[in-house]
Amino acid sequence: MAPGTLPDERAGDMAFPSSTSTAKPRILVPEKVSTDGLALLSADFVVDVRQSVSAAKLMELIPSYHGLIVRSETKVTAAVLAAGRKLRVVARAGVGVDNIDVDAATAQGIIVVNSPAGNIVAAAEHTIALLLATARNIGRADRGSKDGRWDRGKLVGVEVGRKILGIIGLGKVGMKVARMAVGLGMTVRAVDPYASADIARQAGVELVPSLADLLPVVDFLTIHTPLLASTLDLLGEAELQQMKRTARVLNVARGGVYNEAALLKALDESWIAGAGLDVFTAEPPAPESPAATLIRHEKVVATPHLGASTVEAQENVSLDVCTQVLAILQGGLPTSAVNAPMILPEEYRQLQPFVRLVERMGGLYTQHYARGRGGMVGGRRFELAYQGNLAGVSNTRPLFAALVKGLVSAISDSGGRDVNIVNATLIAKQKGVVINEVHMHTPRESRAAESSAYASLVSLRALDGDGQGQVIEGYVSGNNIYIARLDRFAASFTPEGTLLILHNYDEPGKIGGVGTVLGRYGINVMFMQVASLDPARERHERESESGKGLGLSRLVSGVTIVGDGGDGGDGAGNGKANGDEALMILGVDGAVTKEVIEDLEKSEGILRVSLVRL
Ligand SMILES: NC(=O)c1ccc[n+]([C@@H]2O[C@H](COP(=O)([O-])OP(=O)(O)OC[C@H]3O[C@@H](n4cnc5c(N)ncnc54)[C@H](O)[C@@H]3O)[C@@H](O)[C@H]2O)c1
Ligand SMILES: O=C(O)[C@H](O)COP(=O)(O)O
Numbered sequence: 001m002a003p004g005t006l007p008d009e010r011a012g013d014m015a016f017p018s019s020t021s022t023a024k025p026r027i028l029v030p031e032k033v034s035t036d037g038l039a040l041l042s043a044d045f046v047v048d049v050r051q052s053v054s055a056a057k058l059m060e061l062i063p064s065y066h067g068l069i070v071r072s073e074t075k076v077t078a079a080v081l082a083a084g085r086k087l088r089v090v091a092r093a094g095v096g097v098d099n100i101d102v103d104a105a106t107a108q109g110i111i112v113v114n115s116p117a118g119n120i121v122a123a124a125e126h127t128i129a130l131l132l133a134t135a136r137n138i139g140r141a142d143r144g145s146k147d148g149r150w151d152r153g154k155l156v157g158v159e160v161g162r163k164i165l166g167i168i169g170l171g172k173v174g175m176k177v178a179r180m181a182v183g184l185g186m187t188v189r190a191v192d193p194y195a196s197a198d199i200a201r202q203a204g205v206e207l208v209p210s211l212a213d214l215l216p217v218v219d220f221l222t223i224h225t226p227l228l229a230s231t232l233d234l235l236g237e238a239e240l241q242q243m244k245r246t247a248r249v250l251n252v253a254r255g256g257v258y259n260e261a262a263l264l265k266a267l268d269e270s271w272i273a274g275a276g277l278d279v280f281t282a283e284p285p286a287p288e289s290p291a292a293t294l295i296r297h298e299k300v301v302a303t304p305h306l307g308a309s310t311v312e313a314q315e316n317v318s319l320d321v322c323t324q325v326l327a328i329l330q331g332g333l334p335t336s337a338v339n340a341p342m343i344l345p346e347e348y349r350q351l352q353p354f355v356r357l358v359e360r361m362g363g364l365y366t367q368h369y370a371r372g373r374g375g376m377v378g379g380r381r382f383e384l385a386y387q388g389n390l391a392g393v394s395n396t397r398p399l400f401a402a403l404v405k406g407l408v409s410a411i412s413d414s415g416g417r418d419v420n421i422v423n424a425t426l427i428a429k430q431k432g433v434v435i436n437e438v439h440m441h442t443p444r445e446s447r448a449a450e451s452s453a454y455a456s457l458v459s460l461r462a463l464d465g466d467g468q469g470q471v472i473e474g475y476v477s478g479n480n481i482y483i484a485r486l487d488r489f490a491a492s493f494t495p496e497g498t499l500l501i502l503h504n505y506d507e508p509g510k511i512g513g514v515g516t517v518l519g520r521y522g523i524n525v526m527f528m529q530v531a532s533l534d535p536a537r538e539r540h541e542r543e544s545e546s547g548k549g550l551g552l553s554r555l556v557s558g559v560t561i562v563g564d565g566g567d568g569g570d571g572a573g574n575g576k577a578n579g580d581e582a583l584m585i586l587g588v589d590g591a592v593t594k595e596v597i598e599d600l601e602k603s604e605g606i607l608r609v610s611l612v613r614l
Contacts, residue, residue, distance in 0.1 A: 362406020
């Protein structure tokens with residue numbers, strides 16, 4: 001997709017939004033982000049770098065931007081995201097996304113990306129810097145020296161070698177800190193319920209089961225967990241009281257994992273000996289808050305959230321996220337999305353025609369079957385079955401999202417344009433739609449195999465209480481998509497444009513009658529197709545219902561109407577059918593008004609008419 005072409009709404013490409021209009025997309029950067037990455041964007045996008053953007057100013061600016069790149073200072077709230085009507089992507093030039101309302105972004109189909117590894121070394125090195133600074137009173141020594149004091153006697157430190165370092169959170173930064181600490185001759189113990197004991201052991205770290213096993217024995221304690229509901233106030237008074245009086249604690253993760261008031265008390269009352277702090281619950285802290293008092297405390301070495309502030313880390317994170325922003329705004333895929341599943345570009349390319357097909361099948365279901373029954377899509381159960389080659393594709397998330405988009409397209413204000421791979425699950429849940437994806441290696445696979453026309457077949461079945469319901473089948477040939485079945489009727493038509501689907505008795509003269517009505521309203525018929533249901537198919541249907549498997553009939557194209565000789569038509573009928581029936585599928589051009597539909601329905605032998613726009 002060509003750069004510089006985005007629509008004003010989150011429309012287009014099923015996986016991630018893509019483009020149609022000609023205006024250059026705009027990206028807002030309200031914080032200091034390295035120009036190394038931003039340079040990648042400036043050719044194709046308008047990149048506005050502004051510093052010190054207040055919350056109010058952000059609300060004012062955001063409506064005209066397609067991308068937002070932030071660090072930890074900008075609060076990307078639900079209100080900001082809602083105001084950002086054009087926003088496709090919020091990029092965090094760093095790791096922590098606690099300043100972004102990821103749930104709100106997901107609900108709006110806005111993808112959130114970060115740089116999970118770009119600043120690990122910087123954060124780990126900063127932790128070691130604070131470890132040594134607290135051990136050797138570097139902060140106080142520096143301040144005293146600058147003030148003209150030579151306090152050698154008061155500033156005797158401790159060594160870190162042969163001491164025990166406790167790590168809470170043995171993830172990327174925690175593990176890097178562990179390896180560095182082992183290099184300094186420290187014994188490292190860690191608590192992390194999700195870490196592998198084997199990997200820890202290989203790095204020379206002993207995993208211990210709980211904080212109670214860690215806190216009483218460590219000389220230094222460092223935390224490297226994200227700030228989550230489960231880690232907020234993880235270390236309060238009770239925990240700090242378990243520690244040695246000589247212990248020193250470090251925080252280069254997030255403010256709030258240590259309870260700041262408890263930490264202040266622990267230092268004031270000498271439960272512990274010192275702290276090295278880079279992060280705080282509010283940054284910068286309010287003047288009289290516990291955090292501000294901690295920063296001024298003589299037993300504390302404080303830095304203003306500098307963990308990732310190295311030239312190298314800033315280059316890394318900037319390149320990481322700007323590459324992803326570029327890809328997303330050009331309709332491609334991110335490499336580290338926080339709120340979207342990982343799909344390899346090659347996988348996605350293969351699925352593209354099926355994405356179009358499944359979306360249209362969803363639209364067809366809603367408009368042809370559900371609309372006549374009061375728009376009953378919400379609260380329904382569907383089976384989306386993949387047969388043939390498609391059965392072997394494991395990552396079918398784009399197809400799931402395409403179905404949700406198709407199903408809601410005709411019944412939502414946005415026409416389904418706001419549904420994408422990021423929020424499809426959420427939207428399905430909100431509408432009470434349950435989709436069961438089935439990979440049919442057996443036995444229905446044999447239906448696809450029976451016709452050499454299909455390497456892959458997709459079937460959508462709306463499940464009624466008894467597990468039965470209308471079926472739509474489709475397939476891809478080359479890059480073209482076709483509907484192969486509308487419930488009891490075999491078909492072969494391309495699901496696109498404005499379609500009239502007429503369910504009628506299979507009697508002579510139908511085409512003429514329909515043509516007369518359409519002609520009266522000046523509506524052109526672009527194509528007309530009908531499918532047959534031959535006796536073999538009928539037999540297969542019965543076999544299927546009795547659980548013996550199905551065989552797919554051959555399809556016929558062209559202007560032929562063949563009755564199904566069946567028992568009630570395509571499932572969208574009015575139930576009065578009792579003879580041979582048929583479906584006429586017309587691709588039309590012109591305004592199909594309510595009057596046109598009513599006149600068609602009044603035509604002799606017509607059971608039901610549905611208008612489908614795809
Ligand atoms: N100060 C800075 O500038 C700076 C720089 C980089 C990262 N960080 C922060 O450091 C933190 C860690 O980053 P990371 O990249 O290593 O994250 P990570 O996801 O790789 O690791 C986090 C680890 O914490 C563990 N964990 C979660 N809950 C836990 C609990 N209750 N007890 C023990 N362990 C628990 C997880 O299992 C995981 O192994 C993040 O909050 C990140 O934002 C800060
Ligand atoms: O989560 C992170 O990546 C670090 O806290 C760095 O934050 P910063 O980008 O604001 O320095």
